[in-house]
Amino acid sequence: MDLQLGNRRILVTGASRGLGYATAQVLAAEGARVVINARHPDTLAEAAARLRAATGAEVHAVAGDVSQADDAARVVQAAVAHLGGLDGLVTNAGGPPPGPFEAFDDAAWYAAFDLAFLFHVRLIRAALPALRDARGGSVVAITSISAKQPIPNLVLSNTMRAAAVALIKSLALELGGEGLRFNAVLPGWTRTERVTELLAYRAQQKGTRVEDEMAAQARASALGRMGEPEELGRAVAFLLSPAASYLTGVLLPVEGGSYKGLC
Ligand SMILES: NC(=O)c1ccc[n+]([C@@H]2O[C@H](COP(=O)([O-])OP(=O)(O)OC[C@H]3O[C@@H](n4cnc5c(N)ncnc54)[C@H](OP(=O)(O)O)[C@@H]3O)[C@@H](O)[C@H]2O)c1
Structure with a gap:
Protein backbone atom coordinates (compact mmCIF):
# COMPACT_ATOMS: atom_id res chain seq x y z
CA MET A 1 0.00 0.00 0.00
CA ASP A 2 1.25 3.47 -0.88
CA LEU A 3 0.73 5.80 2.09
CA GLN A 4 0.99 8.76 -0.33
CA LEU A 5 3.28 10.62 2.06
CA GLY A 6 5.80 11.63 -0.62
CA ASN A 7 6.58 15.38 -0.36
CA ARG A 8 3.94 15.86 2.38
CA ARG A 9 4.97 18.65 4.74
CA ILE A 10 4.87 17.42 8.34
CA LEU A 11 5.81 18.79 11.78
CA VAL A 12 6.58 16.28 14.56
CA THR A 13 7.12 17.81 18.01
CA GLY A 14 9.00 16.10 20.84
CA ALA A 15 11.07 14.27 18.26
CA SER A 16 14.78 14.17 19.17
CA ARG A 17 14.36 10.65 20.61
CA GLY A 18 11.74 8.07 21.55
CA LEU A 19 8.30 7.90 19.98
CA GLY A 20 8.50 11.26 18.22
CA TYR A 21 11.87 10.46 16.64
CA ALA A 22 10.69 7.03 15.47
CA THR A 23 7.60 8.63 13.95
CA ALA A 24 9.69 11.22 12.12
CA GLN A 25 11.94 8.43 10.83
CA VAL A 26 9.01 6.47 9.39
CA LEU A 27 7.58 9.64 7.78
CA ALA A 28 10.95 10.65 6.30
CA ALA A 29 11.52 7.13 4.98
CA GLU A 30 8.14 7.41 3.22
CA GLY A 31 9.38 10.55 1.45
CA ALA A 32 7.75 13.21 3.62
CA ARG A 33 9.43 16.57 4.19
CA VAL A 34 9.77 16.84 7.95
CA VAL A 35 10.39 19.40 10.68
CA ILE A 36 11.31 17.93 14.06
CA ASN A 37 11.24 19.74 17.40
CA ALA A 38 12.55 19.28 20.95
CA ARG A 39 13.85 21.58 23.70
CA HIS A 40 17.60 20.91 23.53
CA PRO A 41 19.09 22.29 20.29
CA ASP A 42 22.21 20.10 20.25
CA THR A 43 20.53 16.72 20.55
CA LEU A 44 17.80 17.92 18.19
CA ALA A 45 20.35 18.91 15.53
CA GLU A 46 22.06 15.51 15.90
CA ALA A 47 18.71 13.75 15.51
CA ALA A 48 17.93 15.73 12.34
CA ALA A 49 21.34 14.86 10.90
CA ARG A 50 20.77 11.15 11.69
CA LEU A 51 17.37 11.24 10.00
CA ARG A 52 18.78 12.93 6.89
CA ALA A 53 21.61 10.39 6.70
CA ALA A 54 19.29 7.41 7.21
CA THR A 55 16.51 8.45 4.82
CA GLY A 56 17.89 11.05 2.42
CA ALA A 57 14.82 13.15 3.23
CA GLU A 58 14.56 16.88 3.86
CA VAL A 59 14.59 17.26 7.66
CA HIS A 60 14.69 20.59 9.52
CA ALA A 61 15.16 21.14 13.25
CA VAL A 62 13.28 23.82 15.23
CA ALA A 63 14.10 23.93 18.94
CA GLY A 64 11.49 25.05 21.45
CA ASP A 65 9.51 24.06 24.52
CA VAL A 66 6.01 23.25 23.28
CA SER A 67 4.60 23.40 26.82
CA GLN A 68 5.12 27.19 26.59
CA ALA A 69 2.51 29.16 24.64
CA ASP A 70 4.95 31.42 22.78
CA ASP A 71 7.24 28.57 21.81
CA ALA A 72 4.39 26.36 20.58
CA ALA A 73 3.20 29.09 18.19
CA ARG A 74 6.75 29.93 17.09
CA VAL A 75 7.59 26.27 16.35
CA VAL A 76 4.54 25.94 14.10
CA GLN A 77 5.33 29.22 12.30
CA ALA A 78 8.92 28.12 11.72
CA ALA A 79 7.79 24.75 10.39
CA VAL A 80 5.37 26.39 7.96
CA ALA A 81 8.15 28.75 6.82
CA HIS A 82 10.66 25.91 6.29
CA LEU A 83 8.21 23.70 4.43
CA GLY A 84 6.13 26.32 2.60
CA GLY A 85 2.95 25.09 4.28
CA LEU A 86 1.80 22.15 6.37
CA ASP A 87 -0.07 18.96 5.48
CA GLY A 88 0.35 17.11 8.75
CA LEU A 89 1.03 17.68 12.45
CA VAL A 90 2.07 15.13 15.08
CA THR A 91 1.64 16.55 18.60
CA ASN A 92 4.01 14.91 21.09
CA ALA A 93 6.19 15.95 24.05
CA GLY A 94 7.58 14.51 27.27
CA GLY A 95 5.38 13.11 30.01
CA PRO A 96 4.58 14.43 33.51
CA PRO A 97 6.50 12.98 36.49
CA PRO A 98 5.34 9.88 38.37
CA GLY A 99 4.20 9.98 41.98
CA PRO A 100 1.20 9.57 44.28
CA PHE A 101 -1.70 12.06 44.26
CA GLU A 102 -0.63 13.79 47.47
CA ALA A 103 2.83 14.56 46.13
CA PHE A 104 1.51 17.14 43.69
CA ASP A 105 0.56 20.76 44.45
CA ASP A 106 -1.26 23.14 42.13
CA ALA A 107 1.97 24.16 40.40
CA ALA A 108 2.64 20.53 39.46
CA TRP A 109 -0.91 20.14 38.10
CA TYR A 110 -0.62 23.32 36.02
CA ALA A 111 2.74 22.17 34.63
CA ALA A 112 1.25 18.79 33.68
CA PHE A 113 -1.72 20.59 32.08
CA ASP A 114 0.66 22.64 29.90
CA LEU A 115 2.90 19.68 29.02
CA ALA A 116 0.37 16.89 28.39
CA PHE A 117 -2.85 18.67 27.40
CA LEU A 118 -2.68 22.37 26.52
CA PHE A 119 0.26 21.90 24.17
CA HIS A 120 -2.01 19.88 21.84
CA VAL A 121 -4.48 22.82 21.85
CA ARG A 122 -1.79 25.41 21.22
CA LEU A 123 -0.05 23.52 18.42
CA ILE A 124 -3.29 22.63 16.65
CA ARG A 125 -4.64 26.18 16.94
CA ALA A 126 -1.45 27.61 15.48
CA ALA A 127 -1.37 25.02 12.68
CA LEU A 128 -5.04 25.21 11.62
CA PRO A 129 -4.70 27.99 9.00
CA ALA A 130 -1.91 26.11 7.21
CA LEU A 131 -3.70 22.75 7.54
CA ARG A 132 -6.84 24.31 6.02
CA ASP A 133 -4.81 25.72 3.12
CA ALA A 134 -3.35 22.27 2.52
CA ARG A 135 -6.81 20.74 1.86
CA GLY A 136 -6.84 17.36 3.52
CA GLY A 137 -4.75 18.43 6.52
CA SER A 138 -4.33 15.80 9.21
CA VAL A 139 -3.35 15.72 12.90
CA VAL A 140 -2.25 12.80 15.06
CA ALA A 141 -1.84 13.27 18.81
CA ILE A 142 0.45 10.92 20.74
CA THR A 143 -1.31 10.32 24.09
CA SER A 144 -1.27 7.14 26.21
CA ILE A 145 -3.16 3.93 26.87
CA SER A 146 -3.70 5.46 30.31
CA ALA A 147 -6.58 7.42 28.75
CA LYS A 148 -8.44 4.08 28.81
CA GLN A 149 -6.77 2.31 31.73
CA PRO A 150 -5.02 4.53 34.31
CA ILE A 151 -1.47 3.48 35.22
CA PRO A 152 -0.54 3.34 38.93
CA ASN A 153 1.55 6.29 40.17
CA LEU A 154 0.92 8.35 37.03
CA VAL A 155 -2.08 10.39 38.16
CA LEU A 156 -0.93 13.57 36.38
CA SER A 157 -0.45 11.79 33.09
CA ASN A 158 -3.60 9.64 33.40
CA THR A 159 -5.78 12.70 33.90
CA MET A 160 -4.32 14.81 31.09
CA ARG A 161 -4.43 11.95 28.55
CA ALA A 162 -8.15 11.52 29.09
CA ALA A 163 -8.66 15.21 28.34
CA ALA A 164 -6.41 14.98 25.28
CA VAL A 165 -8.38 12.16 23.63
CA ALA A 166 -11.64 14.04 24.36
CA LEU A 167 -10.12 17.05 22.59
CA ILE A 168 -9.14 15.01 19.54
CA LYS A 169 -12.57 13.40 19.23
CA SER A 170 -14.23 16.82 19.60
CA LEU A 171 -12.06 18.37 16.89
CA ALA A 172 -12.75 15.45 14.54
CA LEU A 173 -16.48 16.12 14.90
CA GLU A 174 -16.24 19.91 14.77
CA LEU A 175 -13.84 20.27 11.83
CA GLY A 176 -14.47 17.13 9.76
CA GLY A 177 -16.78 19.13 7.49
CA GLU A 178 -13.73 21.10 6.33
CA GLY A 179 -11.93 17.89 5.32
CA LEU A 180 -9.60 18.02 8.33
CA ARG A 181 -8.86 14.74 10.17
CA PHE A 182 -7.91 14.35 13.84
CA ASN A 183 -6.78 11.04 15.32
CA ALA A 184 -4.85 9.90 18.40
CA VAL A 185 -2.59 6.97 19.17
CA LEU A 186 -2.59 5.52 22.67
CA PRO A 187 0.81 3.86 23.19
CA GLY A 188 1.28 1.14 25.74
CA GLY A 227 6.69 -2.26 21.85
CA GLU A 228 9.49 -0.80 19.77
CA PRO A 229 9.23 2.94 18.97
CA GLU A 230 9.01 2.32 15.21
CA GLU A 231 5.93 0.12 15.77
CA LEU A 232 4.21 3.17 17.22
CA GLY A 233 5.70 5.36 14.47
CA ARG A 234 4.19 3.19 11.73
CA ALA A 235 0.72 3.52 13.29
CA VAL A 236 1.09 7.31 13.47
CA ALA A 237 2.31 7.51 9.88
CA PHE A 238 -0.66 5.51 8.63
CA LEU A 239 -3.26 7.57 10.50
CA LEU A 240 -1.62 10.80 9.36
CA SER A 241 -1.41 9.71 5.73
CA PRO A 242 -3.90 10.12 2.88
CA ALA A 243 -4.16 6.30 2.92
CA ALA A 244 -6.28 6.75 6.08
CA SER A 245 -8.59 9.25 4.35
CA TYR A 246 -11.81 7.88 5.93
CA LEU A 247 -10.38 7.62 9.46
CA THR A 248 -11.05 10.46 11.84
CA GLY A 249 -11.78 10.59 15.57
CA VAL A 250 -9.96 7.27 15.95
CA LEU A 251 -8.30 6.71 19.35
CA LEU A 252 -5.98 3.86 18.44
CA PRO A 253 -4.35 1.76 21.18
CA VAL A 254 -0.88 0.56 20.11
CA GLU A 255 0.02 -1.63 23.06
CA GLY A 256 0.53 -5.27 22.13
CA GLY A 257 -2.57 -6.35 24.04
CA SER A 258 -1.64 -4.94 27.41
CA TYR A 259 -5.06 -3.24 27.64
CA LYS A 260 -7.54 -5.83 28.87
CA GLY A 261 -10.90 -4.11 28.21
CA LEU A 262 -13.33 -4.74 25.34
CA CYS A 263 -13.40 -1.24 23.85
N1 LIG B 1 7.19 5.21 25.76
C1 LIG B 1 6.04 4.77 26.21
O1 LIG B 1 5.88 3.58 26.53
C2 LIG B 1 4.86 5.69 26.34
C3 LIG B 1 3.62 5.14 26.64
C4 LIG B 1 2.53 5.97 26.76
C5 LIG B 1 2.66 7.33 26.58
N2 LIG B 1 3.90 7.85 26.31
C6 LIG B 1 3.99 9.31 26.15
O2 LIG B 1 4.42 9.60 24.83
C7 LIG B 1 5.23 10.79 24.85
C8 LIG B 1 6.60 10.47 24.26
O3 LIG B 1 7.16 9.43 25.05
P1 LIG B 1 8.67 8.94 24.88
O4 LIG B 1 8.71 7.65 25.61
O5 LIG B 1 9.10 9.02 23.47
O6 LIG B 1 9.43 10.07 25.77
P2 LIG B 1 10.99 10.44 25.82
O7 LIG B 1 11.82 9.26 25.52
O8 LIG B 1 11.15 11.13 27.11
O9 LIG B 1 11.16 11.50 24.62
C9 LIG B 1 10.51 12.75 24.69
C10 LIG B 1 10.91 13.63 23.52
O10 LIG B 1 10.17 14.85 23.59
C11 LIG B 1 11.07 15.97 23.78
N3 LIG B 1 10.41 16.86 24.72
C12 LIG B 1 10.16 16.67 26.03
N4 LIG B 1 9.52 17.72 26.56
C13 LIG B 1 9.35 18.61 25.54
C14 LIG B 1 8.78 19.90 25.45
N5 LIG B 1 8.23 20.49 26.52
N6 LIG B 1 8.80 20.54 24.26
C15 LIG B 1 9.36 19.96 23.18
N7 LIG B 1 9.92 18.73 23.20
C16 LIG B 1 9.91 18.07 24.37
C17 LIG B 1 12.38 15.35 24.28
O11 LIG B 1 13.53 16.12 23.93
P3 LIG B 1 14.04 17.32 24.88
O12 LIG B 1 14.28 16.72 26.24
O13 LIG B 1 15.27 17.85 24.22
O14 LIG B 1 12.94 18.33 24.88
C18 LIG B 1 12.37 14.03 23.51
O15 LIG B 1 12.77 14.26 22.19
C19 LIG B 1 5.31 11.23 26.34
O16 LIG B 1 4.29 12.17 26.59
C20 LIG B 1 5.01 9.94 27.07
O17 LIG B 1 4.51 10.16 28.37
C21 LIG B 1 5.00 7.07 26.17
Whole structure:
Protein backbone atom coordinates (compact mmCIF):
# COMPACT_ATOMS: atom_id res chain seq x y z
CA MET A 1 0.00 0.00 0.00
CA ASP A 2 1.25 3.47 -0.88
CA LEU A 3 0.73 5.80 2.09
CA GLN A 4 0.99 8.76 -0.33
CA LEU A 5 3.28 10.62 2.06
CA GLY A 6 5.80 11.63 -0.62
CA ASN A 7 6.58 15.38 -0.36
CA ARG A 8 3.94 15.86 2.38
CA ARG A 9 4.97 18.65 4.74
CA ILE A 10 4.87 17.42 8.34
CA LEU A 11 5.81 18.79 11.78
CA VAL A 12 6.58 16.28 14.56
CA THR A 13 7.12 17.81 18.01
CA GLY A 14 9.00 16.10 20.84
CA ALA A 15 11.07 14.27 18.26
CA SER A 16 14.78 14.17 19.17
CA ARG A 17 14.36 10.65 20.61
CA GLY A 18 11.74 8.07 21.55
CA LEU A 19 8.30 7.90 19.98
CA GLY A 20 8.50 11.26 18.22
CA TYR A 21 11.87 10.46 16.64
CA ALA A 22 10.69 7.03 15.47
CA THR A 23 7.60 8.63 13.95
CA ALA A 24 9.69 11.22 12.12
CA GLN A 25 11.94 8.43 10.83
CA VAL A 26 9.01 6.47 9.39
CA LEU A 27 7.58 9.64 7.78
CA ALA A 28 10.95 10.65 6.30
CA ALA A 29 11.52 7.13 4.98
CA GLU A 30 8.14 7.41 3.22
CA GLY A 31 9.38 10.55 1.45
CA ALA A 32 7.75 13.21 3.62
CA ARG A 33 9.43 16.57 4.19
CA VAL A 34 9.77 16.84 7.95
CA VAL A 35 10.39 19.40 10.68
CA ILE A 36 11.31 17.93 14.06
CA ASN A 37 11.24 19.74 17.40
CA ALA A 38 12.55 19.28 20.95
CA ARG A 39 13.85 21.58 23.70
CA HIS A 40 17.60 20.91 23.53
CA PRO A 41 19.09 22.29 20.29
CA ASP A 42 22.21 20.10 20.25
CA THR A 43 20.53 16.72 20.55
CA LEU A 44 17.80 17.92 18.19
CA ALA A 45 20.35 18.91 15.53
CA GLU A 46 22.06 15.51 15.90
CA ALA A 47 18.71 13.75 15.51
CA ALA A 48 17.93 15.73 12.34
CA ALA A 49 21.34 14.86 10.90
CA ARG A 50 20.77 11.15 11.69
CA LEU A 51 17.37 11.24 10.00
CA ARG A 52 18.78 12.93 6.89
CA ALA A 53 21.61 10.39 6.70
CA ALA A 54 19.29 7.41 7.21
CA THR A 55 16.51 8.45 4.82
CA GLY A 56 17.89 11.05 2.42
CA ALA A 57 14.82 13.15 3.23
CA GLU A 58 14.56 16.88 3.86
CA VAL A 59 14.59 17.26 7.66
CA HIS A 60 14.69 20.59 9.52
CA ALA A 61 15.16 21.14 13.25
CA VAL A 62 13.28 23.82 15.23
CA ALA A 63 14.10 23.93 18.94
CA GLY A 64 11.49 25.05 21.45
CA ASP A 65 9.51 24.06 24.52
CA VAL A 66 6.01 23.25 23.28
CA SER A 67 4.60 23.40 26.82
CA GLN A 68 5.12 27.19 26.59
CA ALA A 69 2.51 29.16 24.64
CA ASP A 70 4.95 31.42 22.78
CA ASP A 71 7.24 28.57 21.81
CA ALA A 72 4.39 26.36 20.58
CA ALA A 73 3.20 29.09 18.19
CA ARG A 74 6.75 29.93 17.09
CA VAL A 75 7.59 26.27 16.35
CA VAL A 76 4.54 25.94 14.10
CA GLN A 77 5.33 29.22 12.30
CA ALA A 78 8.92 28.12 11.72
CA ALA A 79 7.79 24.75 10.39
CA VAL A 80 5.37 26.39 7.96
CA ALA A 81 8.15 28.75 6.82
CA HIS A 82 10.66 25.91 6.29
CA LEU A 83 8.21 23.70 4.43
CA GLY A 84 6.13 26.32 2.60
CA GLY A 85 2.95 25.09 4.28
CA LEU A 86 1.80 22.15 6.37
CA ASP A 87 -0.07 18.96 5.48
CA GLY A 88 0.35 17.11 8.75
CA LEU A 89 1.03 17.68 12.45
CA VAL A 90 2.07 15.13 15.08
CA THR A 91 1.64 16.55 18.60
CA ASN A 92 4.01 14.91 21.09
CA ALA A 93 6.19 15.95 24.05
CA GLY A 94 7.58 14.51 27.27
CA GLY A 95 5.38 13.11 30.01
CA PRO A 96 4.58 14.43 33.51
CA PRO A 97 6.50 12.98 36.49
CA PRO A 98 5.34 9.88 38.37
CA GLY A 99 4.20 9.98 41.98
CA PRO A 100 1.20 9.57 44.28
CA PHE A 101 -1.70 12.06 44.26
CA GLU A 102 -0.63 13.79 47.47
CA ALA A 103 2.83 14.56 46.13
CA PHE A 104 1.51 17.14 43.69
CA ASP A 105 0.56 20.76 44.45
CA ASP A 106 -1.26 23.14 42.13
CA ALA A 107 1.97 24.16 40.40
CA ALA A 108 2.64 20.53 39.46
CA TRP A 109 -0.91 20.14 38.10
CA TYR A 110 -0.62 23.32 36.02
CA ALA A 111 2.74 22.17 34.63
CA ALA A 112 1.25 18.79 33.68
CA PHE A 113 -1.72 20.59 32.08
CA ASP A 114 0.66 22.64 29.90
CA LEU A 115 2.90 19.68 29.02
CA ALA A 116 0.37 16.89 28.39
CA PHE A 117 -2.85 18.67 27.40
CA LEU A 118 -2.68 22.37 26.52
CA PHE A 119 0.26 21.90 24.17
CA HIS A 120 -2.01 19.88 21.84
CA VAL A 121 -4.48 22.82 21.85
CA ARG A 122 -1.79 25.41 21.22
CA LEU A 123 -0.05 23.52 18.42
CA ILE A 124 -3.29 22.63 16.65
CA ARG A 125 -4.64 26.18 16.94
CA ALA A 126 -1.45 27.61 15.48
CA ALA A 127 -1.37 25.02 12.68
CA LEU A 128 -5.04 25.21 11.62
CA PRO A 129 -4.70 27.99 9.00
CA ALA A 130 -1.91 26.11 7.21
CA LEU A 131 -3.70 22.75 7.54
CA ARG A 132 -6.84 24.31 6.02
CA ASP A 133 -4.81 25.72 3.12
CA ALA A 134 -3.35 22.27 2.52
CA ARG A 135 -6.81 20.74 1.86
CA GLY A 136 -6.84 17.36 3.52
CA GLY A 137 -4.75 18.43 6.52
CA SER A 138 -4.33 15.80 9.21
CA VAL A 139 -3.35 15.72 12.90
CA VAL A 140 -2.25 12.80 15.06
CA ALA A 141 -1.84 13.27 18.81
CA ILE A 142 0.45 10.92 20.74
CA THR A 143 -1.31 10.32 24.09
CA SER A 144 -1.27 7.14 26.21
CA ILE A 145 -3.16 3.93 26.87
CA SER A 146 -3.70 5.46 30.31
CA ALA A 147 -6.58 7.42 28.75
CA LYS A 148 -8.44 4.08 28.81
CA GLN A 149 -6.77 2.31 31.73
CA PRO A 150 -5.02 4.53 34.31
CA ILE A 151 -1.47 3.48 35.22
CA PRO A 152 -0.54 3.34 38.93
CA ASN A 153 1.55 6.29 40.17
CA LEU A 154 0.92 8.35 37.03
CA VAL A 155 -2.08 10.39 38.16
CA LEU A 156 -0.93 13.57 36.38
CA SER A 157 -0.45 11.79 33.09
CA ASN A 158 -3.60 9.64 33.40
CA THR A 159 -5.78 12.70 33.90
CA MET A 160 -4.32 14.81 31.09
CA ARG A 161 -4.43 11.95 28.55
CA ALA A 162 -8.15 11.52 29.09
CA ALA A 163 -8.66 15.21 28.34
CA ALA A 164 -6.41 14.98 25.28
CA VAL A 165 -8.38 12.16 23.63
CA ALA A 166 -11.64 14.04 24.36
CA LEU A 167 -10.12 17.05 22.59
CA ILE A 168 -9.14 15.01 19.54
CA LYS A 169 -12.57 13.40 19.23
CA SER A 170 -14.23 16.82 19.60
CA LEU A 171 -12.06 18.37 16.89
CA ALA A 172 -12.75 15.45 14.54
CA LEU A 173 -16.48 16.12 14.90
CA GLU A 174 -16.24 19.91 14.77
CA LEU A 175 -13.84 20.27 11.83
CA GLY A 176 -14.47 17.13 9.76
CA GLY A 177 -16.78 19.13 7.49
CA GLU A 178 -13.73 21.10 6.33
CA GLY A 179 -11.93 17.89 5.32
CA LEU A 180 -9.60 18.02 8.33
CA ARG A 181 -8.86 14.74 10.17
CA PHE A 182 -7.91 14.35 13.84
CA ASN A 183 -6.78 11.04 15.32
CA ALA A 184 -4.85 9.90 18.40
CA VAL A 185 -2.59 6.97 19.17
CA LEU A 186 -2.59 5.52 22.67
CA PRO A 187 0.81 3.86 23.19
CA GLY A 188 1.28 1.14 25.74
CA TRP A 189 4.71 0.31 27.16
CA THR A 190 7.19 1.08 24.40
CA ARG A 191 10.95 0.89 24.81
CA THR A 192 12.15 4.51 25.26
CA GLU A 193 14.13 6.56 27.79
CA ARG A 194 10.90 7.64 29.47
CA VAL A 195 9.92 4.03 30.12
CA THR A 196 13.32 3.25 31.62
CA GLU A 197 12.92 6.27 33.92
CA LEU A 198 9.39 5.29 34.96
CA LEU A 199 10.38 1.71 35.70
CA ALA A 200 13.47 2.86 37.61
CA TYR A 201 11.10 4.92 39.78
CA ARG A 202 8.85 1.89 40.26
CA ALA A 203 11.81 -0.33 41.18
CA GLN A 204 13.01 2.24 43.70
CA GLN A 205 9.54 2.45 45.29
CA LYS A 206 9.21 -1.33 45.53
CA GLY A 207 12.82 -2.12 46.37
CA THR A 208 13.18 -4.29 43.26
CA ARG A 209 15.52 -4.17 40.27
CA VAL A 210 14.71 -2.16 37.14
CA GLU A 211 15.43 -5.22 34.93
CA ASP A 212 12.81 -7.19 36.85
CA GLU A 213 10.25 -4.41 36.45
CA MET A 214 11.02 -4.23 32.71
CA ALA A 215 10.51 -7.99 32.38
CA ALA A 216 7.28 -7.95 34.40
CA GLN A 217 5.87 -5.09 32.33
CA ALA A 218 6.77 -6.91 29.11
CA ARG A 219 4.98 -10.07 30.31
CA ALA A 220 1.84 -8.03 31.05
CA SER A 221 1.07 -7.59 27.34
CA ALA A 222 -0.62 -10.29 25.24
CA LEU A 223 2.44 -10.40 22.97
CA GLY A 224 4.77 -10.83 25.94
CA ARG A 225 7.05 -7.93 25.10
CA MET A 226 7.24 -4.16 25.06
CA GLY A 227 6.69 -2.26 21.85
CA GLU A 228 9.49 -0.80 19.77
CA PRO A 229 9.23 2.94 18.97
CA GLU A 230 9.01 2.32 15.21
CA GLU A 231 5.93 0.12 15.77
CA LEU A 232 4.21 3.17 17.22
CA GLY A 233 5.70 5.36 14.47
CA ARG A 234 4.19 3.19 11.73
CA ALA A 235 0.72 3.52 13.29
CA VAL A 236 1.09 7.31 13.47
CA ALA A 237 2.31 7.51 9.88
CA PHE A 238 -0.66 5.51 8.63
CA LEU A 239 -3.26 7.57 10.50
CA LEU A 240 -1.62 10.80 9.36
CA SER A 241 -1.41 9.71 5.73
CA PRO A 242 -3.90 10.12 2.88
CA ALA A 243 -4.16 6.30 2.92
CA ALA A 244 -6.28 6.75 6.08
CA SER A 245 -8.59 9.25 4.35
CA TYR A 246 -11.81 7.88 5.93
CA LEU A 247 -10.38 7.62 9.46
CA THR A 248 -11.05 10.46 11.84
CA GLY A 249 -11.78 10.59 15.57
CA VAL A 250 -9.96 7.27 15.95
CA LEU A 251 -8.30 6.71 19.35
CA LEU A 252 -5.98 3.86 18.44
CA PRO A 253 -4.35 1.76 21.18
CA VAL A 254 -0.88 0.56 20.11
CA GLU A 255 0.02 -1.63 23.06
CA GLY A 256 0.53 -5.27 22.13
CA GLY A 257 -2.57 -6.35 24.04
CA SER A 258 -1.64 -4.94 27.41
CA TYR A 259 -5.06 -3.24 27.64
CA LYS A 260 -7.54 -5.83 28.87
CA GLY A 261 -10.90 -4.11 28.21
CA LEU A 262 -13.33 -4.74 25.34
CA CYS A 263 -13.40 -1.24 23.85
N1 LIG B 1 7.19 5.21 25.76
C1 LIG B 1 6.04 4.77 26.21
O1 LIG B 1 5.88 3.58 26.53
C2 LIG B 1 4.86 5.69 26.34
C3 LIG B 1 3.62 5.14 26.64
C4 LIG B 1 2.53 5.97 26.76
C5 LIG B 1 2.66 7.33 26.58
N2 LIG B 1 3.90 7.85 26.31
C6 LIG B 1 3.99 9.31 26.15
O2 LIG B 1 4.42 9.60 24.83
C7 LIG B 1 5.23 10.79 24.85
C8 LIG B 1 6.60 10.47 24.26
O3 LIG B 1 7.16 9.43 25.05
P1 LIG B 1 8.67 8.94 24.88
O4 LIG B 1 8.71 7.65 25.61
O5 LIG B 1 9.10 9.02 23.47
O6 LIG B 1 9.43 10.07 25.77
P2 LIG B 1 10.99 10.44 25.82
O7 LIG B 1 11.82 9.26 25.52
O8 LIG B 1 11.15 11.13 27.11
O9 LIG B 1 11.16 11.50 24.62
C9 LIG B 1 10.51 12.75 24.69
C10 LIG B 1 10.91 13.63 23.52
O10 LIG B 1 10.17 14.85 23.59
C11 LIG B 1 11.07 15.97 23.78
N3 LIG B 1 10.41 16.86 24.72
C12 LIG B 1 10.16 16.67 26.03
N4 LIG B 1 9.52 17.72 26.56
C13 LIG B 1 9.35 18.61 25.54
C14 LIG B 1 8.78 19.90 25.45
N5 LIG B 1 8.23 20.49 26.52
N6 LIG B 1 8.80 20.54 24.26
C15 LIG B 1 9.36 19.96 23.18
N7 LIG B 1 9.92 18.73 23.20
C16 LIG B 1 9.91 18.07 24.37
C17 LIG B 1 12.38 15.35 24.28
O11 LIG B 1 13.53 16.12 23.93
P3 LIG B 1 14.04 17.32 24.88
O12 LIG B 1 14.28 16.72 26.24
O13 LIG B 1 15.27 17.85 24.22
O14 LIG B 1 12.94 18.33 24.88
C18 LIG B 1 12.37 14.03 23.51
O15 LIG B 1 12.77 14.26 22.19
C19 LIG B 1 5.31 11.23 26.34
O16 LIG B 1 4.29 12.17 26.59
C20 LIG B 1 5.01 9.94 27.07
O17 LIG B 1 4.51 10.16 28.37
C21 LIG B 1 5.00 7.07 26.17
